[in-house]
Amino acid sequence: MTLTKEQLLKMYHQMVRIRIFEHSLPDFFQKGLVVGTGHVSLGEEAVAVGAMSALGEKDFTMSTHRAHGHALARGADMKIILAEVFCRATGCTGGKGGSMHIHDFDRYFFGTVGIVGGGIHTGGGLGLAAKMLKTGQVSVCFFGDGASNRGTFHEALNLASLWKVPTVYICTNNQYAMTLPLCKNCANPDIAARAAAYNMPGVSIDGLDLWTVYDTVKAAVERARRGEGPSLIVAITYRLSPEHSLRVSADPSTQYRPKGEVEEWWERHDPIKITRKKLIEMGFMDEKKAQEIEAAAKKEFDEAVEFAINSPEPAPETAFEGIYAPEEGGK
Amino acid sequence: MAVRQITLREAIAEAIKEEMRRDPTVFIMGEDIGKFGGSFGTTRGLYQEFGEERVRDTPISETAIIGFALGAAMGGMRPIAEIMRCDWTTICMDEIVNQVAKMRYMSGGRPEIHMVIKTNCEGGIGLGPQHSQSFEAWYCHVPGLKVVMPSNPYDGKGLLKAAIRGRNPVIYLDSVTLLSLSGPVPDEDYTVPIGKAEVKKEGKDVTFVGWGAVLVKALNAAKTLANEGIDMEVIDLRTLRPMDTDTIINSVKKTHRLVVGHEANLTCGLGAEVAARVQEQAFDYLDAPIKRVAAPDCLIPANRKLEKYVLPQEETVIAAVKSIL
Numbered sequence: 001m002t003l004t005k006e007q008l009l010k011m012y013h014q015m016v017r018i019r020i021f022e023h024s025l026p027d028f029f030q031k032g033l034v035v036g037t038g039h040v041s042l043g044e045e046a047v048a049v050g051a052m053s054a055l056g057e058k059d060f061t062m063s064t065h066r067a068h069g070h071a072l073a074r075g076a077d078m079k080i081i082l083a084e085v086f087c088r089a090t091g092c093t094g095g096k097g098g099s100m101h102i103h104d105f106d107r108y109f110f111g112t113v114g115i116v117g118g119g120i121h122t123g124g125g126l127g128l129a130a131k132m133l134k135t136g137q138v139s140v141c142f143f144g145d146g147a148s149n150r151g152t153f154h155e156a157l158n159l160a161s162l163w164k165v166p167t168v169y170i171c172t173n174n175q176y177a178m179t180l181p182l183c184k185n186c187a188n189p190d191i192a193a194r195a196a197a198y199n200m201p202g203v204s205i206d207g208l209d210l211w212t213v214y215d216t217v218k219a220a221v222e223r224a225r226r227g228e229g230p231s232l233i234v235a236i237t238y239r240l241s242p243e244h245s246l247r248v249s250a251d252p253s254t255q256y257r258p259k260g261e262v263e264e265w266w267e268r269h270d271p272i273k274i275t276r277k278k279l280i281e282m283g284f285m286d287e288k289k290a291q292e293i294e295a296a297a298k299k300e301f302d303e304a305v306e307f308a309i310n311s312p313e314p315a316p317e318t319a320f321e322g323i324y325a326p327e328e329g330g331k
Numbered sequence: 332m333a334v335r336q337i338t339l340r341e342a343i344a345e346a347i348k349e350e351m352r353r354d355p356t357v358f359i360m361g362e363d364i365g366k367f368g369g370s371f372g373t374t375r376g377l378y379q380e381f382g383e384e385r386v387r388d389t390p391i392s393e394t395a396i397i398g399f400a401l402g403a404a405m406g407g408m409r410p411i412a413e414i415m416r417c418d419w420t421t422i423c424m425d426e427i428v429n430q431v432a433k434m435r436y437m438s439g440g441r442p443e444i445h446m447v448i449k450t451n452c453e454g455g456i457g458l459g460p461q462h463s464q465s466f467e468a469w470y471c472h473v474p475g476l477k478v479v480m481p482s483n484p485y486d487g488k489g490l491l492k493a494a495i496r497g498r499n500p501v502i503y504l505d506s507v508t509l510l511s512l513s514g515p516v517p518d519e520d521y522t523v524p525i526g527k528a529e530v531k532k533e534g535k536d537v538t539f540v541g542w543g544a545v546l547v548k549a550l551n552a553a554k555t556l557a558n559e560g561i562d563m564e565v566i567d568l569r570t571l572r573p574m575d576t577d578t579i580i581n582s583v584k585k586t587h588r589l590v591v592g593h594e595a596n597l598t599c600g601l602g603a604e605v606a607a608r609v610q611e612q613a614f615d616y617l618d619a620p621i622k623r624v625a626a627p628d629c630l631i632p633a634n635r636k637l638e639k640y641v642l643p644q645e646e647t648v649i650a651a652v653k654s655i656l
Contacts, residue, residue, distance in 0.1 A: 060406065093439035101437040110405055111438050115429050121395045122430060125402015125410075132358065132384070133407055155395035162390065322440025323474050325498035327525075
């Protein structure tokens with residue numbers, strides 16, 4: 001499957017949008033604008049963009065507490081997402097969910113749950129609905145390496161495979177669950193190998209390589225759409241941000257990781273750098289074009305900041321809205 | 332209107348069957364609910380009529396049952412997710428409390444989580460500490476859920492139909508000892524509105540409000556008490572969340588005395604919530620302290636004599652009533 005120049009430049013633009021957004025958040029957190037906390041996805045941009053680009057417009061997606069990148073890659077309005085991270089009335093949940101509850105129902109981005117591993121089975125349920133309603137939709141369910149040790153992972157993948165639901169499970173392995181490295185989390189660090197236990201294909205891929213992610217997800221999505229059932233894709237990345245989450249810390253350090261590890265990954269394994277370099281080598285863009293794309297993303301972000309900062313706080317009484325759907329007009 | 336005598340077990344199966352015929356998006360999933368017809372027999376005949384596509388036997392995976400049902404609801408289906416015993420909803424409490432109950436709110440009021448979580452509760456048949464509990468108070472503590480608990484076949488069918496047709500997640504609790512009790516159920520389609528209690532028997536001396544197996548015992552107690560000249564009003568709460576407080580308050584204003592009863596454990600049981608609401612809204616009408624009838628703070632033992640000793644009986648209700656007259 002060959003991606004066209006036009007597609008690739010759009011994908012690079014998406015990656016840069018995510019990078020600027022995520023890279024800027026710690027600063028806004030320190031300034032008190034990010035409410036509560038936030039989980040940034042620096043280093044995981046190629047997974048979000050590669051995967052989302054491989055989907056149909058109406059395919060379902062479920063994300064995690066680390067969802068900004070997925071939402072942006074799905075095409076969500078950056079203004080609305082940032083406003084939600086700032087918990088403003090104009091955010092996608094009107095400030096009730098915050099960073100861990102990003103969604104865009106108009107784009108079939110069915111949202112995110114703040115409990116690690118809490119959405120793995122729900123993603124399969126979306127696939128089940130598509131299968132039972134015969135809509136031809138596929139569901140894609142993101143989670144992390146930490147979530148792969150939840151019971152929900154086992155129960156969901158087993159049931160998804162038994163029922164052959166059209167669901168693609170994408171584990172973004174950033175190599176740390178909270179501060180614990182993979183080797184101290186997984187008895188077998190090859191998470192993809194677990195797919196064999198559920199009688200489904202499982203593959204480990206380079207999650208820094210946009211092309212690999214796209215091709216792998218595309219193939220799994222097509223397989224699911226043909227009715228052949230779910231797949232597990234484990235995309236290996238690295239947590240480029242210093243912390244698991246944005247938090248008030250006297251020392252925003254990387255002490256839980258070996259000295260120099262983060263620096264080395266930034267230097268040699270940054271997916272933005274890798275994609276940028278490759279696109280220039282392929283002759284799809286030059287330095288000038290790259291800078292134009294980056295400037296456009298920066299401009300969009302600056303406008304989003306302006307929008308979010310100037311958005312009103314939600315009215316207190318809205319706290320009571322949206323708990324129940326009105327029963328009138330039900331079926 | 333033609334009326335038949337059928338059991339609660341049959342009424343539940345009928346409700347599901349009729350709703351599945353009416354709406355192709357309704358389906359049921361759970362352990363042993365297929366060919367076997369459900370561990371408590373409440374899904375008998377469904378598999379034979381609708382097949383395995385809409386009557387889905389699941390592995391013993393409670394978290395996946397609720398998680399898949401939630402996703403299916405978001406994707407446009409109307410799932411009935413059965414957890415065989417209420418004791419095991421503890422296994423999927425994250426799904427129920429953090430996902431199902433909150434999905435609409437934390438998604439800015441967008442999705443409708445039209446799903447029913449159906450489970451069997453209470454004790455009385457010697458199943459012991461892990462198969463005899465009743466956690467209605469746990470679910471009632473969570474905004475975003477609705478909770479119903481019928482005590483007879485008519486309500487059992489009508490409340491289940493209302494739950495399936497509704498636009499919100501409903502926890503539907505059937506009491507294990509009530510499944511075989513028969514009662515009148517009309518042939519015609521009907522629903523019982525969620526959120527409305529029913530005065531089962533009018534009385535002037537004391538109000539009993541309860542649900543589940545204790546409610547049936549209280550109706551018998553009312554007859555015994557009547558022979559002694561005590562006129563007890565009996566209210567079946569039926570829907571536990573949202574609670575029909577008005578019906579309780581109106582009754583207390585008339586009788587001035589209240590006993591609230593349930594089979595779940597006393598401490599932090601839903602009876603405490605009923606008592607709190609009544610003292611807040613009708614304190615001046617009370618002529619005696621509010622009395623609670625419940626399982627004492629003890630586990631539910633398997634030995635039948637021990638179990639009977641722990642679970643509230645007709646005599647427990649009578650003693651409670653007499654203690655405040």
